[in-house]
Amino acid sequence: MTDPHSQPAGGAALTSGNPVFPGWYADPELHVFSGPDGERRYYIYPTGSADFTRQASFECWSSADLTDWVNHGTILDFRDVPWSTNYAAWAPSCAQSPRDGKFYFYFSAGDGAGIGVAVSDSPSGPFRDAIGLPLIRDYLHGAQPIDAHCFVDDDHQAYLYYGGHGHCVVAPLTPTMCAVHRAPREITPSPGYVEAPFMVKRRGVYYLMWSEGDWADSTYLAAYGVSDSPLGPFTYGGRILENHPDVALGAGHHSVLRLPGTEDEWVICYHRRPLGETNMHHRVTCIDRLVFRDDGSIAPVTLTHHGVPAHPATAG
């Protein structure tokens, strides 16, 4: 295993460090987006990981190069989402519509309240509730309506993946990004699946990733499966994130991103619990390298303290 304390090859490179920004934040979704002013930056949409009975809003962070993260403050507040609860603002996802260029923000509106969708002209918000009611309200196929993830395929079809309590479902979205085109179908990829689906396509292969175990302790981890369709079925591929006894525990609920301007360099953004932390809410947001092997499988991630080298969002 790589030494988690060693710096990446190439000398004293500027690195993100881990965690990449201060504070308790979990469930990070990492993107590169261009704002209304045309500036391309990295964005992270996390869950604010205070006690979840007090989590009633979302923030986002952005960076020019993965190292200098800026907090944009509250981007959506449950006070402006009347059908939501006043707690458990969990696990958001953001996608840019290929049709209108707007940014659509999918969020858990409280345990049991459903999944909402909000919209903004800017990736840093502010977002406003787009439809005034839950996009997904009911438990379908046993899937708890949390942990939404929006994936837009090369043909511009958007899909909404979500589901806790051991069941994963997916539904194609209409071009408005604010309604499901067909009823969600169950795609639970593995008996170990618990929550936090994330989809990425590489070289024509669909990689569904998810978290297993209990997010509140060190049984948490992440795994993946592959398919030739965004709707599965998925063949189990292996574990991606696991505890590192010298670095951190409970690593999971992640997103991955191909670095702009590269053909095949990837990073994984995830949360983990610092060693010695026993409060279940105390999770931090980190970034490390993700490596696809020559056969298309994913190598287990080495959790590090140094993170990843600076890489401009404007590359390529």
Ligand code: FUB
């Ligand atoms: O952050 C709250 C919950 O913890 C998320 O919904 C789960 O995926 C887990 O990370």
